[in-house]
Amino acid sequence: MNTFSRTSLIEQRSVVQKQVNLWASFLPLAFKRIVQRERACVVVRIVQGGFTATPMSSRLKKASKIHWQEEGGRWQPEASLRQLLRIAQERPVDLELPPDFILSHSVTFPRAALTNLSDAIKYGLPSWSPFQDNDVYVNGSVTRVQSEQAMVCLHYALRAKIDPVLARLDAIGLTVDRIVLDTESNCSVTLPTSKLDRIRRARRVDGGLAAIAVSLAVLLGSFQVALLSSRLENAEIVLRSEIAQFRKAEALQAAYTSFAARRLAVSERRAKEISVYELLVVLAQHLPDGVAVKTLEIGNGQGRLELSGGDPDEILQALRTISILSDLKIEPMRATHSSGVTFELARKVP
Numbered sequence: 378m379n380t381f382s383r384t385s386l387i388e389q390r391s392v393v394q395k396q397v398n399l400w401a402s403f404l405p406l407a408f409k410r411i412v413q414r415e416r417a418c419v420v421v422r423i424v425q426g427g428f429t430a431t432p433m434s435s436r437l438k439k440a441s442k443i444h445w446q447e448e449g450g451r452w453q454p455e456a457s458l459r460q461l462l463r464i465a466q467e468r469p470v471d472l473e474l475p476p477d478f479i480l481s482h483s484v485t486f487p488r489a490a491l492t493n494l495s496d497a498i499k500y501g502l503p504s505w506s507p508f509q510d511n512d513v514y515v516n517g518s519v520t521r522v523q524s525e526q527a528m529v530c531l532h533y534a535l536r537a538k539i540d541p542v543l544a545r546l547d548a549i550g551l552t553v554d555r556i557v558l559d560t561e562s563n564c565s566v567t568l569p570t571s572k573l574d575r576i577r578r579a580r581r582v583d584g585g586l587a588a589i590a591v592s593l594a595v596l597l598g599s600f601q602v603a604l605l606s607s608r609l610e611n612a613e614i615v616l617r618s619e620i621a622q623f624r625k626a627e628a629l630q631a632a633y634t635s636f637a638a639r640r641l642a643v644s645e646r647r648a649k650e651i652s653v654y655e656l657l658v659v660l661a662q663h664l665p666d667g668v669a670v671k672t673l674e675i676g677n678g679q680g681r682l683e684l685s686g687g688d689p690d691e692i693l694q695a696l697r698t699i700s701i702l703s704d705l706k707i708e709p710m711r712a713t714h715s716s717g718v719t720f721e722l723a724r725k726v727p
């Protein structure tokens with residue numbers, strides 16, 4: 378395992394970890410998009426002489442607006458009708474009411490009532506207006522919250538005026554699912570249609586499938602990260618072992634280099650020193666006839682000879698002709714009829 382392989386594993390683990398994080402971040406967004414369906418719907422507006430209908434979606438291209446003329450009793454242009462009806466079967470149909478269909482006024486609520494505003498409106502409706510719950514389509518939007526009070530703007534639409542419109546739209550193929558009372562605050566009333574129930578069930582199923590799919594993707598990515606982490610740990614163990622072996626080899630190499638250097642130094646020093654054999658050869662060449670070497674001692678650049686026979690002065694004179702000997706001193710040894718010579722050895726000339 379080399380450094381490149383270890384680096385490659387680290388890069389792979391980093392890439393997979395980023396993918397896992399990306400998939401995990403998509404889970405809430407994907408779930409939200411599936412449940413909300415990007416708020417895709419068909420928006421119907423009341424205009425003079427009929428209606429206009431427009432499919433709305435941030436993912437679907439905005440279809441051409443089509444117009445229903447009560448006088449002619451048909452949609453214009455007819456080419457877009459099939460697309461409109463197909464979208465209306467799968468998406469909610471919103472009826473946006475014009476301002477002259479709406480009555481509005483503000484009411485103060487306890488702040489705690491905001492947790493279930495619809496029930497609070499139904500309960501207090503007869504106190505704030507001349508209407509009963511079955512007289513109007515009503516809902517509210519919070520405009521201000523202060524301390525323990527909340528200001529809510531109520532929007533009313535008379536059922537007597539709206540129900541004929543709903544019946545007419547249902548007759549021409551567009552069953553309304555929501556009545557939009559105020560577009561700015563997105564205040565609306567949801568009608569109990571079978572299509573909305575079907576859409577909610579489909580969204581729950583789609584949301585569950587999306588959550589399962591993304592969870593599986595994240596689990597798979599996590600498994601890949603764990604696998605790469607295990608491989609990386611094994612690679613690091615092998616790398617540490619190789620580093621230890623390399624350091625041992627380096628230590629052996631350093632020891633061998635040091636030994637070789639010391640050996641070379643010893644060899645060089647010995648090459649410059651005079652050996653016993655070389656000294657004996659030189660003595661045999663220069664000593665007078667009849668003189669014999671009884672003992673020879675050398676060490677630390679110094680030496681001593683014990684010679685038998687011959688005249689000490691002649692011996693000293695002969696020894697002085699030997700260039701490797703210096704500081705010669707001779708001492709006659711009368712008891713043994715020999716001469717003792719001390720000297721110092723000169724180094725070889727390189």
